[in-house]
Structure formats: C-alpha cells, structure tokens
Amino acid sequence: MIHARIASDQTGCGGRVVTTMVMWPATGAGVEVRCYTPEEPEVDDGDEDVAPETARRTSAPPAYIPPEVEAPEPETEGVNHALHAVRTDVATRGLIRALADDPGAALTALIARLFTVLVRRAHVARSDSALAITASGFNPANGRVIEALDGDVRRRLEDRRTAWEASGETVIAWVHGLAHGEKMGLLAELTAISLDVREEKTFSIRRSARAEAAELAALCQADITLHWTPDALFLQPHSKGLLTGMLETMGAEDERAKTLRKTELVDWVAEQAAQRAWVPAALCWAAPINADQDTPDIEDQAAGGGVDDDDEGVGAFAVTPAGEAALGSSAA
Structure with a gap:
C-alpha cells in the first residue's frame, strides 16, 4: 500500500523523489499515508541567466576520494589476538628505527601529515600550542621497549632533552640554533616515535595505516634485520607449530626441533x-x-599475445621441446 501511494504521489508531482512520508491511524484502511517532496523552483525557460545558476545549486560535485596504494595483507592464519598485537608491535618499532635513520623520508611523512591536518582538514583538533598539530608517542600499555629498535630512538631524544636543558634557552630558540643536519635528525626522530601501526585484534585491520607503512618502508628502505632478529620475548607467544614453520621458512628445519620443549624450541x-x-x-x-611484467597475461595469451604476426591462424599456445617430451612419455 505504501509503494502504491508513493507511486501515485510521484505521478502527481512530476516524478520527483519522495523525501518525507507521514503515517497515522485511519478508520478506512487502518493507516493513512501522505508523501511529500521538496518544492522545485520554477525556472523561466526564456531566462538564460537564471537557469545555469539554478543548475549549479541543484547539482553538487561528487566527493573526492583520494587514491591509496595497495596495503600488505596481514598474516592471521593460526594467529590469535595477543600474537597479532605482538607482531604489529614489533613491526612498528622496526619501522620507527628505520624512519629515524632517514630524515628525508621522515620529512616526507611529516609534510604529508601537515597537509592532511591543515589542507584536507582531517582530524583537526585544538591544542595549547600556537600550531594546532596534535601528536603522541608510540607507547602502548602492554608493550615493551626494544633497545635496538625504538629504544635507540628514545635514547637519542633523551640526549637532546638534556642538551636543551643545559642550553638555558627556550625550545624554539634552541631548535633555531641547531645546524641543519641536527634539525633534520631531530625531525626524523620525532616523526618516527609518533608511528603507530599496532593492531589489537585480527579483525581490527587498519588497511589505510598499513598502506602508509608500506610506502614509508619503501622510502627509507627499512630492514629490521640490520638491528634486530626475533628474540625469546617475541617468539614465546608463538605456538610450536608456528615456531617449526619459522625454521622451515628460514631453511633451518631439523627433526630434532620436534622433540624440544617450548622454551628450548624458542631459544x-x-x-x-x-x-x-x-x-x-x-x-x-x-x-x-606484482607479477612479472614480462609474463603475458592470460587475456593476452588467449588473444594470441606473444605470437609472431606471420603465424596467422596459429593458436595462442606454443609447444616447447619439454612439452613434446612430456607428451611423448605419456603416449608411451
């Protein structure tokens, strides 16, 4: 009945979309339905000045959706929430160290953040500073400082705090007096320590943050193995199956590993x-x-891609000597 009333009312108002519907009890059919649509302004067809202006008011531009790079997929098979949090925690600390060692990449990250806050006006908030930029250091409640990764960055910042206190200057005056290289180093460390790509749950995947982390890792050529490899505290939350899988992946599989206790296997x-x-x-x-660019796609092969133009009528698949040998052995 409601659909029929909407269709009837739309016919009476020139097919315009119904935006408001009012219903209340009625004795005849049990419910009374009335439909309303916004009043459409009348435009004089002969007035060329009014029609374009009206069109501009009624047609809003589509919302701009910024592009994103493809984010790395998380490994969640056989991984519980606690282990996923540990993995992303350590991965964040590794990227902190890599970004702190590359001031150029850190500058790019900071400028991108400023553009997002001030130009795109995303997550804008007021603070007590003259510059309304909010930031917080990476310091989860249940996390640990890894000395060779984020611990090194925290030590650098503590040394800089000591130097500032010894200078007797305001922060602005002290920073202004630093050499350019020192400023860039400090900028990299401050930007890096604000990184947070930790994920608490396997179903709370932060894909946009992962995409940014992938871009930053490529910019500063991040290699966590330069400073750290898995230690006992990182490996302990993993199951024995995941631990033996690590041995296979690194090419260190050994039958003796299956007989070890958990603590022994971790070590x-x-x-x-x-x-x-x-x-x-x-x-x-x-x-x-990405797939090998030199390898033709299936669509290209189906269309004859990679086949010489002189071979008219020849299919897309070529029989190689190895293939002929395999066919010959099958026929035998």
Whole structure:
C-alpha cells in the first residue's frame, strides 16, 4: 500500500523523489499515508541567466576520494589476538628505527601529515600550542621497549632533552640554533616515535595505516634485520607449530626441533634467526609483489599475445621441446 501511494504521489508531482512520508491511524484502511517532496523552483525557460545558476545549486560535485596504494595483507592464519598485537608491535618499532635513520623520508611523512591536518582538514583538533598539530608517542600499555629498535630512538631524544636543558634557552630558540643536519635528525626522530601501526585484534585491520607503512618502508628502505632478529620475548607467544614453520621458512628445519620443549624450541629459533639475519615477513611492511611484467597475461595469451604476426591462424599456445617430451612419455 505504501509503494502504491508513493507511486501515485510521484505521478502527481512530476516524478520527483519522495523525501518525507507521514503515517497515522485511519478508520478506512487502518493507516493513512501522505508523501511529500521538496518544492522545485520554477525556472523561466526564456531566462538564460537564471537557469545555469539554478543548475549549479541543484547539482553538487561528487566527493573526492583520494587514491591509496595497495596495503600488505596481514598474516592471521593460526594467529590469535595477543600474537597479532605482538607482531604489529614489533613491526612498528622496526619501522620507527628505520624512519629515524632517514630524515628525508621522515620529512616526507611529516609534510604529508601537515597537509592532511591543515589542507584536507582531517582530524583537526585544538591544542595549547600556537600550531594546532596534535601528536603522541608510540607507547602502548602492554608493550615493551626494544633497545635496538625504538629504544635507540628514545635514547637519542633523551640526549637532546638534556642538551636543551643545559642550553638555558627556550625550545624554539634552541631548535633555531641547531645546524641543519641536527634539525633534520631531530625531525626524523620525532616523526618516527609518533608511528603507530599496532593492531589489537585480527579483525581490527587498519588497511589505510598499513598502506602508509608500506610506502614509508619503501622510502627509507627499512630492514629490521640490520638491528634486530626475533628474540625469546617475541617468539614465546608463538605456538610450536608456528615456531617449526619459522625454521622451515628460514631453511633451518631439523627433526630434532620436534622433540624440544617450548622454551628450548624458542631459544633454538632465536639462535637460528640470529645466524641467518632472518625475521618473519609480517615484520617488514613489504608491499605485495606484482607479477612479472614480462609474463603475458592470460587475456593476452588467449588473444594470441606473444605470437609472431606471420603465424596467422596459429593458436595462442606454443609447444616447447619439454612439452613434446612430456607428451611423448605419456603416449608411451
């Protein structure tokens, strides 16, 4: 009945969309339905000045959706929430160290953040500073400082705080007096310590943050193995199956590993990872690897891609000597 009333009312108002519907009890059909639509302004067809202006008011431009790079997919198979949090925690700290060592990449990250806050006006908030830029350091409640990764960056910032206090100057005056290289180093450290790509749950995947992390890792050529390999505290939350899988991945599989107790297996994996400078791929923020550009797509093969123009009428698939040998053995 409601659909019929909407259709009837739309016919009476020139087919315009119904935006408001009012219903109340009625004795005849049980419910009374009335439909309303916004009043459409009358435009004089002969007035060329009014028609374009009216069209501009009634047609709003589509919302702009900024592009994003492809984000690395998380490894969640056989991984619980606690382990996922540990993995993304360590991966964040590795990227903190890499970005702190590359001031150019850190400057890019900071400018991008400023553009997002001030130009795109996303997540704008007031603070007590003259510059309305909010930031917070990476310091989760249940996390740990890894000395070789974010711990090194925190030590640098503590040394800079000590130097500022000894100068007796205001922060602005002290920073202004730093050499350009020192300023860039401080900028990199401050930007890096604000990184947070931690994910608490396997279903709380931050894909936009992951995409940014992949871009930053590529910019500063992040390699966590330069400073750290899996230690006992990182490996302990992993199951024995995941630990033995790590050994297979790094090429250190050993039948004796299956007989070890959990603590022994953790120490064994840590030792093998240190010898090979190996870390799980989930800690590297590597973007997905594209397929080989030289390999023709299936569509190209189906259309005869890669076949010489002189071979008219020849199909898209060529029989190689290896294929002929395989066919010959099958026929025999």
